[in-house]
Amino acid sequence: MCGIVGAVARRNVVPLLIEGLQRLEYRGYDSAGIAVLDGEIKRVRRVGRVSEMQQAAAAEGLAGQIGIGHTRWATHGGVTEPNAHPHVSGGLIAVVHNGIIENHEAIRAELKRAGYSFESQTDTEVIAHLVHQRYQQHHDLFAAVEAAVRELVGAYAIAVVALDAPDLVVCARMGCPLLIGRGDGENLIASDVSAVLSSTRRVIYLEEGDVAAVRRDGILIHDQNGKPVKRREHVSDVSIASLELGPYSHFMQKEIHEQPRALADTLEAVLDEGFSPTLFGTDAGAVLEQIEGVQILACGTSFYAGSVARYWIEAIAGLPCQVEIASEYRYRPVVANPKHLVVTISQSGETLDTLEALKYAKSLGHAHTLAICNVQESAIPRASRLVFYTRAGAEIGVASTKAFTTQLVALFILAVTLARLRGRLDDEQTVAYLEDLRHLPGSVQHALNLEPQIAVWAERFGAKQHALFLGRGLHYPIALEGALKLKEISYIHAEAYPAGELKHGPLALVDAEMPVVVIAPNDSLLEKVKSNMQEVRARGGELFVFADLDSHFTESEGVHVIRTPRHVGVLSPVVHAIPVQLLAYHAALVKGTDVDKPRNLAKSVTVE
Structure with a gap:
């Protein structure tokens, strides 16, 4: 701003x-x-x-x-x-x-x-x-x-x-x-x-x-x-080319399509070196071996990246993980555990609330701090003991896209690194995770190829005033991110809920004028998500489902399905972030809004 x-x-x-x-x-x-x-x-x-x-x-x-x-x-x-x-x-x-x-x-x-x-x-x-x-x-x-x-x-x-x-x-x-x-x-x-x-x-x-x-x-x-x-x-090392539109209509569209390259660049070091603590700093091994839990602090889209990471850190590394909005954390009495790693996430590295939350955490005795950031030498990395720089390149559009997905892979690398240090992963599983990361840019490219189908869906959102997003487990934060993107740039009011919460209140909103977007990967919660979808259809709601290729969904009246690539396991949130970004972008085109400069918003929020 x-x-x-x-x-x-x-x-x-x-x-x-x-x-x-x-x-x-x-x-x-x-x-x-x-x-x-x-x-x-x-x-x-x-x-x-x-x-x-x-x-x-x-x-x-x-x-x-x-x-x-x-x-x-x-x-x-x-x-x-x-x-x-x-x-x-x-x-x-x-x-x-x-x-x-x-x-x-x-x-x-x-x-x-x-x-x-x-x-x-x-x-x-x-x-x-x-x-x-x-x-x-x-x-x-x-x-x-x-x-x-x-x-x-x-x-x-x-x-x-x-x-x-x-x-x-x-x-x-x-x-x-x-x-x-x-x-x-x-x-x-x-x-x-x-x-x-x-x-x-x-x-x-x-x-x-x-x-x-x-x-x-x-x-x-x-x-x-x-x-x-x-x-x-x-x-x-910022290139002039990264600041130019090239063949794209908007920077947001350009940055959505740059994600395979941004992910590949961010993953380069881990694919070369493996899940080494030195990816986070020369003395990171000594720091990460001491921690007993993780506290993530972030705002906006970065907060949703942290919310996905909580699932990874607890499930893979076996460490307790809390995720908190930085602007709330910095103003409340906190019971601090100095043996927890404080992770701050910021695209710009200058987000004031996140920086002040980091300072507050340090004042409470937190010496183990890690910044995940896209901008070299910015304030938050300078104030942190450990740093992981994502390599998304310059991000011009106000609505973050490639910064979000590169933050996700950085956090996944952290989760696996912590698991390795704690002896929770054998070599076979470690190699499997590396192979998953190696194939991730290709899976993201497959998801980008769905753009024409998603653009057709977006036409149906043009006349809508409200939308509901649903997800379960580690895909619930992707639903949150999808809702945020839609309201940021198309000005359609959108909310996201864990799908299991639908019957605890939000179901009252569902009617034919309330499109319901569902993130439905082929994971252990798929059958639960299908049951939630039936609750929507029973109330006359129209469903727009992003499902994996192997999810065995069929379209029917009021149920529209787009299939992303085959399920990619725990990295699925990265792939499913792509279609919700594209949906928001094309809905904004239909609405005729200023995609790259949405009203009332700024790229780098350096005030409270």
Whole structure:
């Protein structure tokens, strides 16, 4: 959510800022703006898409060698141009900001008493005036920003320019991602590496509390104690091609179809090395041998991946496993067992609730921590002792697809590794699991081949307002994920239940206007699921069943069946995730919604 880009160069930076903001559109936003220094602070802001702001900037002939830009996702104040970033104070200071300042009202009151007036309802304008006030005292932009951020409570990534410091961008972060891109004779800043890739692959990730002075020919970073520090430079391996649509209509469609490759890339190490603890870190063996249970913390789709993993960890590794929504865990008294492994799951590695839940767990004495993440050097992996990076590649669509399935295989690898360490698996079963993983990308490709049939089903969802998803056992979380995907991008209200719970309440909703989607793999619970389906048909409900090829379902009036590949055992949830993703995508096409940028949602949730 929200995006920051900035640049200081010997060329006109407006094209860099606009391209950077276009690369950040996937994060979710409702307004955009840029500001450059050109004898004065020149600013263009627009409600709507970056393209509208780009046209306005071109019409005004905006140009400059230093500037900042922003895509805003409304939090404080409505979607209006006065609330859009950058915010300016006194014609001297311009600021862009991601995050939420919790004490903005108290600071606003103090600034009003000091004579500052406010044009917006945002917490960001408070930062602009506060920096301006401190700048009057210090006459040094870097010192002014350092002084200002010490007064802020909450999460922020900010970039600041001053009219009389025409070669300097000052940036700071706390709880929200921010990086510096190092170029030749120019430097850039951004909240996401995708925004700088057209100019450089050399990036420095700022850490919590860092404040940085960024000039064309140099960078100075102070840590949160005000001490100069060096941060490691990385070479990004994100490809430009992964950020382009190619032959696909939407990024979501592209990313659904990239899953065989994403899974194969994520599985490469385990297929080469076997289920070795070193997949999770050099000292992972010593850590994993000590644990007596697993606590999984995650949000949204990642929470559903963790919910599948609970079945695997308990059934395969024989360890107790709890899965909790991170935003709930962090705010309740927890009875902690320091011998449990705390596993955090996040696509971006910057999900604020998950990061704060991890910090809370560590404060309770949890030293054994593992992050499963798709983004190198992001905050959650840096805060964890062990790390497993999925290799899904850049995921642009707001609705997660390939990140979810690669998280599933990472968690399966963890479950089997724990089982091996505990002596619960013999070599024969271990080899069998490796073979299952080796064939998994092919099974996923077979499921993708069902897209034309699923698209036909989606036509029937176009006129619906509600849908019900059912699953049992380790496929219940896949039903939850299917319902989430459908409501995220098609805006059809959808709920998911364990199929056995149908008669305990949800059956009252079933009628001819309530399509019921059933995940029905050929496992030990299949006959139970068939009984639940009969309960639906008896009430006039229409069933849409995703069954395995060997499940022996037959279509009949009101019962529609699509057969996925043959049952693939415990990895079945990965395969069955594909058809529910495709159903949501094609239902959204029928509805005519903005598939990649669904309303009110953002890709990386870095606020509460």
